[in-house]
Amino acid sequence: MITISEAAQAHFVKLLDGQPEGTHIRVFVISPGTPQAECGVSYCPPDAVEADDIELEFNGFKAMVDEKSAPFLEEASIDLVADQLGSQLTLKAPNAKMRKVSDDAPLTERLEYMIQAEINPQLASHGGHIMLVEITDDGVAVLQFGGGCNGCSMVDVTLKDGIETQLLERFPGELTGVRDVTDHQHGDHSYQ
Numbered sequence: 001m002i003t004i005s006e007a008a009q010a011h012f013v014k015l016l017d018g019q020p021e022g023t024h025i026r027v028f029v030i031s032p033g034t035p036q037a038e039c040g041v042s043y044c045p046p047d048a049v050e051a052d053d054i055e056l057e058f059n060g061f062k063a064m065v066d067e068k069s070a071p072f073l074e075e076a077s078i079d080l081v082a083d084q085l086g087s088q089l090t091l092k093a094p095n096a097k098m099r100k101v102s103d104d105a106p107l108t109e110r111l112e113y114m115i116q117a118e119i120n121p122q123l124a125s126h127g128g129h130i131m132l133v134e135i136t137d138d139g140v141a142v143l144q145f146g147g148g149c150n151g152c153s154m155v156d157v158t159l160k161d162g163i164e165t166q167l168l169e170r171f172p173g174e175l176t177g178v179r180d181v182t183d184h185q186h187g188d189h190s191y192q
Helices: 006-017 107-124 155-170
Strands: 002-004 024-030 038-044 054-058 061-065 076-083 086-092 128-135 140-147 177-180
Touching: 002 006, 002 061, 006 024, 006 061, 006 076, 006 086, 038 086, 107 128, 107 155, 155 177
Parallel strands: 002 076, 024 061, 140 177
Antiparallel strands: 024 038, 054 061, 076 086, 128 140
């Protein structure tokens, strides 16, 4: 379910050393399965362990995961990343905003999952996002841009060279193209 790098495990052991006996960590998702989903890690003292928690054993500590968060933490990873300013823990949970769907799920569900888990996080750095409007009978994914993508001068490049390329590679034989139906109004919200 959750992978924790050796460096991150060692860091957690150091952090937990100063905590009361029996304290572990809790990995959780607030508002799982929604666009507002947020992941986090906190201390989990013995009196905060719930009967239905899932216990994951690591080197020198346990990670507790509540039952509601568990499906949204599939394929999650925690790492300790070092740079010139020091080091920080990074938590990546690609399924936090949308539960992972099976390979044989309907195309709409698989496409929606890819948009939420892969494409929208890329667009978020520009304040943008996309939504699937429909898939036409001839296999064209009709998308609507929002946020900073609406009115952006690079939207055509993003659509054709980025999103369409990714989607056609992922769904060969199922998708034939991508079309934007957004009425692009340039404004203060647009990414420059």
